[in-house]
Amino acid sequence: MKIDSPAALAETAAALKAKPLPPVKLLVSMGTCGIAAGTAPVLKAVYQEISDRSLENAIEVSEVGCMGLCYAEPVLMLVDRATGRRLIYGDVTPQQVPAILAAGTDGIAPGTRTLERNWYYPEFETAAPGELQARIVLRNTGRLNPEKIEEYIANDGYAALAKVLTTMTSQQVIDLIVASGLRGRGGGGFPTGKKWQFAADQKSEEKFIICNADEGDPGAFMDRAVLEGDPHTVLEAMAIGGYAIGAHTGVIYIRAEYPLAVKRLEIAIGQARERGLLGRNIFGSGFDFDIQIKFGAGAFVCGEETALIHSIEGKRGEPTVKPPFPAVEGLWKKPSVVNNVETYACIGAIVRKGAEWFRSIGTAGSPGTKVFALAGKISKVGLAEVPMGTTLRTIVYEIGDGIKNGRKFKAVQTGGPSGGCITAANLDLPIDYEALKQIGSMMGSGGMIVMDEDDCMVNIAKFFLEFTLDESCGKCTPCRIGNRRMYEMLDDITSGRGTTETIDKLKMLSSTIKDTALCGLGQTAPNPVLSTLANFEDEYLAHVRESRCPAGVCAKLIHYEISDNCVGCGLCRSHCPVNCISGERRARHEIDQSKCIKCGVCFQTCKFHAVEKR
Amino acid sequence: MGCNCCGQTESAVRSPEDSAKFDELDRYIASLLEGQEPDRKRGCLIQILHRAQHLFGYLSEDVQKFVSARLQLPRSEIYGVISFYSYFTDQPVGRYKINVCTGTACFVKGAPKVLDEFKRRLNLTEGQSTPDGKFFLGALRCVGACSLAPVVMVNDKVYGNVTAEKVADILAECAD
Known part of the structure; x- marks a missing residue:
């Protein structure tokens, strides 16, 4: 059914809220890490138990995205609708499911692990003592079923878009975002409102609003969580952005490594189109907007906005010099705004609750x-x-x-x-x-x-340089060759070939690359080296002066010895992959240093702490 | 068939199985290009290559020629895109694609040792496949399952908290 006016949206939301629901809602964490940790069999057990005991009217199951409790996946959360009481179980096994469902929200199932929730939702609740987290970006992630637009609509979904399209001018939207002080969450921290203003000021028939979902930073997975857990929030915000700058097409550029996020985005876009929340004449306002998905193909540099735009155009994802900025000349040479997923996830809340409210959270220079x-x-x-x-x-x-x-x-x-x-x-x-x-x-x-303390900072710097080498597009010399030389110097240091002169050269080359590389990737590539040098110079010096790795990581600088603690059990001897440990039974063993590959197996297997790492 | 350059001689030598795949690819390309402005056709290139690699396992010369003709783009440009993105390959790869995550979280938790163990057991270096076409060994950057670090992916299956000792078990699970 089409929703063609703000009144129709409010009616739909009210009808959905009034619908009688089972007294208990059971949230099952079905994000990528939940599934990898084994949520699927747990979910199967849940459905089985519900059908066996005919609990369909007592428990509503909702498959949600990541709740952020990745350390305890698979996670289940039971919510009592009447009292609001919540119970979170972690490390759930299919065998525990019957007991958990039997205990309901009144008691805790025996033999299980329960978790504390320490976040609140600033939009709906005020913080209680002990709540350290405030969820604006993740307000629906892990709370609503991402594959059901009804759940989103019943929770203020698309209300911000309705408000914008029917009561605000484009300039008012931009002014609101400027006033909120929202800054780009992708890394640079550029004021979002300002970016929108630049694009809005361009005179062009066609403009684009782009969502950067090419989350390439290793170890960062919040964008994936939002896309998997709350895709509609991103779609709604892109439409708001489109209205503000005068764009009718949105493009989501997403990594191919996130198949589940792609699937849920596709479902969400389909549902939004079906209800007329994307497409022609949204909310009867005369504003047309639609969104398409474009895929990355494994290139870190495509997180840089000019490279990303080239990739959408089907080219090699190489960056170009700015200016011209994408806001002036972006996708297909038209004015374009590129924002990151997390930035978009803030927009709806700002529209609903106002700039003042947003500024009340966070610091003066970085609200939210x-x-x-x-x-x-x-x-x-x-x-x-x-x-x-x-x-x-x-x-x-x-x-x-x-x-x-x-x-x-x-x-x-x-x-x-x-x-x-x-x-x-x-x-x-x-x-x-x-x-x-x-x-x-x-x-x-x-x-x-x-x-x-077990991590060697020189080795970490080398790891990041290796990453940059892999991902450098090769267009500019400082990045293509300079980073290679830096990597070699770090390799020298971790292999015991470095001198204090190597460290000096490293510093000099770092500043040269910073000043001369073409794009953000190259300019920032020396940062891990400079930062570790500034904070852990003693570790660098230990490597070059004493040929010692203080953390005991750099294989070429350590060796293993067997001490008097050895009881001669032979465990290390039998595990050694190169047979370099010898000794009679019940007598102290020895390591042949010339054959040892320093794999550390003996160190890990010894039960008597007789193998020492030096 | 919309392919004009490689002609009938080449499609004649294709196996029926391959022909069916080319037909499917052709239909997919047609669906993407429908209504597309001529100068923006190449915007579909990466999507097309994804589908082609999914169908054929890798992007052979034959496939590259086909895509080149359909999009009216020089083959050099197609190859330029394939060689730029690490996801695409122009070489046949093993049936079991083993990818060890070497993102930061996995790195500090011991991914290099896991990767070394795979290399040792399969006698491969990264980016290679075994001669029998069974295993491919690669490294990728962060699948976003950092709570399970170190992570190994075999085709679409994710193994978490992998240690060098578990490598043998993972390989043993890959039975034909």
């Missing part, structure tokens, strides 16, 4: 929230959305529950291959765009890789 993907050596891997200005300590220790296995915190890497690391000294710094820049890192897309 930011989603961080916590990964690496952290206890609770997952997604966290916090107000800007939250400290790293809160994120790592309170939301992330500290470092795994009680190891010592060393650094957090933010901003992916373009970013830098934040050390323990800056744990209490309130995080926003400026603060991170000041300490030599950057917001980036919000991936946070936590590292502990």
